[in-house]
Amino acid sequence: MKQTDNPRDDVLAWVNGSDAPEKHILNLGFMPLTDSASLIVAATQGFSQPYGLTLNLQRQQSWSALRDRLLNGELDAAQGLYGLVYGIQLGLGSAQTPMAVLMGLNQNGQSINLSQPMLETGVDSSQALVERALLGNTKLCLAQTFPTGTHAMWLYYWLAANGIHPLRDVDTRVVPPSLMVEHLRARRIDGFCAGEPWGAHAIEDGMGYTLATSQSVWPNHPEKVLCATQRFVEECPNAARALIMSILDASRFIDESDDNRRSTAQLISGADYVNAPLASLQPRMLGDYVDGRGNEWRDEHRLRFHGDGEVNMPYLSDGLWFMTQFRRWGLLREEPDYLAVAKQVQQLDLYQQAASALGIDLPASPLRSSTLMDGQVWDGSDPAAYARSFDLHAMTDAAVQQAN
Amino acid sequence: MLRILLINDTVKKVGKLKGALLEAGFEVIDESGLTIDLPARVQSAKPDVILIDSDSPGRDVMEQVCLFSRDLPHPIALFTDEQDPAIMRQAIQSGVSAYIIEGVESSRLKAILDVAMARFESDQQLRAELHAREQQLNERKRVEKAKGLLMKMKNCDESEAHTLMRRQAMSRQQKLIQVAEQIIAMHEMLGE
Numbered sequence: 001m002k003q004t005d006n007p008r009d010d011v012l013a014w015v016n017g018s019d020a021p022e023k024h025i026l027n028l029g030f031m032p033l034t035d036s037a038s039l040i041v042a043a044t045q046g047f048s049q050p051y052g053l054t055l056n057l058q059r060q061q062s063w064s065a066l067r068d069r070l071l072n073g074e075l076d077a078a079q080g081l082y083g084l085v086y087g088i089q090l091g092l093g094s095a096q097t098p099m100a101v102l103m104g105l106n107q108n109g110q111s112i113n114l115s116q117p118m119l120e121t122g123v124d125s126s127q128a129l130v131e132r133a134l135l136g137n138t139k140l141c142l143a144q145t146f147p148t149g150t151h152a153m154w155l156y157y158w159l160a161a162n163g164i165h166p167l168r169d170v171d172t173r174v175v176p177p178s179l180m181v182e183h184l185r186a187r188r189i190d191g192f193c194a195g196e197p198w199g200a201h202a203i204e205d206g207m208g209y210t211l212a213t214s215q216s217v218w219p220n221h222p223e224k225v226l227c228a229t230q231r232f233v234e235e236c237p238n239a240a241r242a243l244i245m246s247i248l249d250a251s252r253f254i255d256e257s258d259d260n261r262r263s264t265a266q267l268i269s270g271a272d273y274v275n276a277p278l279a280s281l282q283p284r285m286l287g288d289y290v291d292g293r294g295n296e297w298r299d300e301h302r303l304r305f306h307g308d309g310e311v312n313m314p315y316l317s318d319g320l321w322f323m324t325q326f327r328r329w330g331l332l333r334e335e336p337d338y339l340a341v342a343k344q345v346q347q348l349d350l351y352q353q354a355a356s357a358l359g360i361d362l363p364a365s366p367l368r369s370s371t372l373m374d375g376q377v378w379d380g381s382d383p384a385a386y387a388r389s390f391d392l393h394a395m396t397d398a399a400v401q402q403a404n
Numbered sequence: 405m406l407r408i409l410l411i412n413d414t415v416k417k418v419g420k421l422k423g424a425l426l427e428a429g430f431e432v433i434d435e436s437g438l439t440i441d442l443p444a445r446v447q448s449a450k451p452d453v454i455l456i457d458s459d460s461p462g463r464d465v466m467e468q469v470c471l472f473s474r475d476l477p478h479p480i481a482l483f484t485d486e487q488d489p490a491i492m493r494q495a496i497q498s499g500v501s502a503y504i505i506e507g508v509e510s511s512r513l514k515a516i517l518d519v520a521m522a523r524f525e526s527d528q529q530l531r532a533e534l535h536a537r538e539q540q541l542n543e544r545k546r547v548e549k550a551k552g553l554l555m556k557m558k559n560c561d562e563s564e565a566h567t568l569m570r571r572q573a574m575s576r577q578q579k580l581i582q583v584a585e586q587i588i589a590m591h592e593m594l595g596e
Binding site: 023024025041044045046049050052053054253256259260262263264266267269270272 | 532533536537539540541543544547567570571573574575576577578579580581
């Protein structure tokens with residue numbers, strides 16, 4: 001049989017050698033979200049067998065359940081929210097446990113959505129929302145998916161950039177992503193921030209509209225990660241590296257063409273995976289947005305899984321950013337040792353070994369520079385100052401004084 | 405001290421438990437004869453607990469022993485009939501079924517099951533790992549074979565064939581290996 005110069009063939013030697021995975025079966029947790037695509041594709045489309053791994057997908061119903069199973073060892077690795085991983089690392093809301101981010105899984109593709117009744121009462125723009133939130137008779141109730149999660153941070157950032165204090169001017173609730181539409185229908189919430197396909201699904205069901213995408217808050221923002229406990233990485237470094245390679249291969253495959261994206265959408269819409277209609281899932285995966293209030297566009301910063309490795313590199317600056325927001329919103333009462341924590345969590349070495357074995361470009365620096373929606377530049381160079389640079393925040397006075 | 409009759413009639417080698425149970429301070433009678441004679445042996449050995457592989461064909465004989473013991477002063481019961489779901493779960497996980505003489509507290513079984521569980525957990529893990537390894541290699545071979553057939557049929561290169569197979573699998577919500585098997589089966593039916 002003809003062999004192409006596939007880099008995968010070069011690395012087969014270690015599957016049976018001393019670099020062989022310590023475990024050949026890995027339990028992999030995921031949530032029913034479009035963002036899980038690379039895990040589902042890797043596990044079902046033969047991406048892990050060449051590295052000596054069988055990936056058992058384990059769908060979870062909530063982020064808390066996923067966290068608990070990761071911590072008690074039922075799951076070897078899982079899709080994780082950046083904020084959730086750092087929350088555990090810092091002991092916010094759960095026992096403090098050393099965690100590991102093995103790689104980034106995707107960028108972009110989350111959305112802030114408001115209910116149909118909001119639209120019908122004239123709240124059809126950011127400006128109208130600001131007026132309703134600040135001058136209305138009742139507090140709006142907005143949902144996100146986890147107290148320290150990315151969706152909380154996108155929602156808070158978006159609201160604050162529009163002059164709404166997320167902890168004072170509105171009520172926020174936590175709801176698992178797949179239940180958002182149900183709560184919207186029952187009018188228990190006025191809006192939510194979550195991953196797709198749940199925003200598109202709300203529109204498809206006539207229950208709401210999309211007010212903002214997460215990529216409009218931060219173009220190419222970090223989103224889900226592949227995470228594990230530090231203990232897993234220490235006990236099974238070869239299995240961890242093999243896992244990164246399997247998921248990298250699958251990510252590259254999804255991003256290779258729109259045909260591959262379409263097939264991916266068909267696969268993950270299945271009942272065993274995301275369990276959502278293809279009509280809700282596919283368009284936004286391709287970058288085709290309809291917002292439910294008459295606008296349509298092809299998004300320049302659509303959901304992506306690989307981007308020639310830019311998506312997958314576990315940048316220190318990505319991890320640092322979530323800690324700055326924890327500080328900003330009072331979740332962290334004291335200044336953390338930002339860089340030391342990020343260096344411990346982000347598995348730069350493992351990722352670099354895996355990426356170079358597959359011929360994937362590595363960026364020159366573990367820090368990257370971005371400009372967010374309010375014009376603020378984040379480049380990871382001075383996290384403590386960045387955390388204190390926002391007009392709207394919830395830092396406790398004592399901590400701020402201490403820091404000064 | 406509890407007297408345990410260990411029935412050793414399957415590949416699982418329940419007999420390996422003997423050492424561990426003896427070490428834990430139990431009295432163990434090893435039993436590896438024909439299961440058809442089980443009723444008589446149970447009667448002569450008078451154990452407090454009988455341990456048997458959950459998958460043993462001898463289980464049916466034990467059911468018979470239980471049934472006939474109903475009229476004895478201390479009948480034998482499948483302890484999983486006891487109203488302790490936690491212990492029941494543990495027994496299922498540990499891969500042995502225990503029959504106990506009525507009057508023995510089921511809580512005293514916990515120590516026995518702990519030993520059984522530790523013994524079999526490592527065995528099971530090892531078996532599963534080996535099985536996964538074999539399956540991975542086999543799947544790779546089958547996928548390679550199907551890919552080769554498809555390359556000939558479609559006159560395309562390897563990576564194109566691989567992508568075609570994956571797209572087909574994904575659009576039907578199947579695994580790659582399923583599509584590979586379909587291609588091989590179709591090829592066998594149509595001949596060279």
